[in-house]
Amino acid sequence: MTKLRITTMASMAVMILSLSGLVISPADAAVDRSGKVCVQEGMVVSSGGVTNTCAKTDKGLFYTPSRKLSGSLTVVCGATEAWCGAMTKAFTNKTGVNTKFVRLSSGETVARLDAAKNNPEFDVWHGGPADGFGVARIGNLIEKYLSPTRNMIPAKYQDTDGYWTGVYVGALGFCSNTKELKRLGVAVPRSWADLLNPKLKRQISTAHPSTSGTAFTTLWTQVTRLGSEEAGIAYMKKLHNNILQYTKSGVGPVQIVGRGEAAIGIVFSHDCVAGAEQGLPLKVSFPSEGTGYEIGGVALVKGAKNPEAAKAYIDFALSAEAQNLGPTVAAYQVLTNPRTKLDRRMVALKKLAIVNYDFEKAAASKKALTARFDSEVAVAPKV
Numbered sequence: 117m118t119k120l121r122i123t124t125m126a127s128m129a130v131m132i133l134s135l136s137g138l139v140i141s142p143a144d145a146a147v148d149r150s151g152k153v154c155v156q157e158g159m160v161v162s163s164g165g166v167t168n169t170c171a172k173t174d175k176g177l178f179y180t181p182s183r184k185l186s187g188s189l190t191v192v193c194g195a196t197e198a199w200c201g202a203m204t205k206a207f208t209n210k211t212g213v214n215t216k217f218v219r220l221s222s223g224e225t226v227a228r229l230d231a232a233k234n235n236p237e238f239d240v241w242h243g244g245p246a247d248g249f250g251v252a253r254i255g256n257l258i259e260k261y262l263s264p265t266r267n268m269i270p271a272k273y274q275d276t277d278g279y280w281t282g283v284y285v286g287a288l289g290f291c292s293n294t295k296e297l298k299r300l301g302v303a304v305p306r307s308w309a310d311l312l313n314p315k316l317k318r319q320i321s322t323a324h325p326s327t328s329g330t331a332f333t334t335l336w337t338q339v340t341r342l343g344s345e346e347a348g349i350a351y352m353k354k355l356h357n358n359i360l361q362y363t364k365s366g367v368g369p370v371q372i373v374g375r376g377e378a379a380i381g382i383v384f385s386h387d388c389v390a391g392a393e394q395g396l397p398l399k400v401s402f403p404s405e406g407t408g409y410e411i412g413g414v415a416l417v418k419g420a421k422n423p424e425a426a427k428a429y430i431d432f433a434l435s436a437e438a439q440n441l442g443p444t445v446a447a448y449q450v451l452t453n454p455r456t457k458l459d460r461r462m463v464a465l466k467k468l469a470i471v472n473y474d475f476e477k478a479a480a481s482k483k484a485l486t487a488r489f490d491s492e493v494a495v496a497p498k499v
């Protein structure tokens with residue numbers, strides 16, 4: 117076989133694989149895939165600072181118009197440090213955009229976005245319950261962005277108008293230290309009523325709903341299952357007697373309970389599962405009367421300094437490639453992209469009693485309801 121023929125055949129092979137999106141050219145050689153055929157919906161490819169997303173159209177799968185990315189990106193992230201780090205590192209490695217994150221709870225994020233709305237310090241908000249994103253939408257702190265990968269995500273996991281899209285789902289549950297429960301002579305809780313047991317006085321750890329999206333999910337779950345804000349606040353007043361302390365972050369109670377400082381934490385179940393994997397004596401259970409859940413979102417911050425990179429990051433966050441990183445860093449939320457891998461440590465949502473959680477109503481009520489919690493519950497003397 118002649119040298120010319122070998123070279124020609126090799127060139128054709130590279131061309132075919134490149135068109136299919138299976139081979140990415142060297143980082144120093146930009147490839148414009150705009151409008152070309154691709155093979156996996158939602159796949160984000162990047163080379164030489166040029167990024168494209170494989171999108172579904174009426175005529176098939178084609179790459180979106182190219183984005184020439186540069187500069188840096190700052191993500192405010194509402195999940196665990198490990199999860200946030202894995203996502204931002206993977207995006208940097210893929211695109212070359214220097215991406216860093218700041219880990220904040222949902223309430224803190226909204227406050228920071230509002231304080232810096234005239235000179236935003238973040239480009240993307242990634243992770244944290246959807247009602248927090250709803251508050252940000254009401255406050256004009258996030259912008260619409262219709263990622264082409266939204267088409268893959270079930271409609272129930274996204275904002276209809278495109279202000280945020282869900283990347284994961286988590287169910288609220290009880291995280292119990294089995295050794296402490298045995299010492300107290302208390303069974304693993306299976307209902308919200310069980311948490312009012314006098315034997316659990318100062319034995320329950322939960323976050324504060326003003327700062328934590330997890331804790332606001334707890335509060336709104338009571339409002340929903342009991343039928344009114346009055347009834348929800350009344351339940352939280354009773355529970356207050358058994359609260360050891362209100363943490364700032366929703367994941368905080370996992371370590372407190374794991375150390376035996378409290379017997380039960382109210383958390384998203386995936387955080388308790390991760391704690392148990394660290395060797396802590398923790399067991400997850402769920403309330404029979406119904407529990408709330410979160411849709412962890414991703415959104416474009418209004419006035420982002422690097423909007424092109426921010427949009428590319430959102431495309432990436434919705435991809436199966438990015439979402440599959442979760443279980444590799446002990447993040448066991450249920451994933452929203454249907455092409456992701458199922459992990460046995462993820463909660464089976466269909467097996468739980470779930471309340472009819474209205475995220476838009478929760479967002480609209482959050483400011484006033486958390487103010488009531490501050491004035492009527494959090495400062496009340498414990499009897």
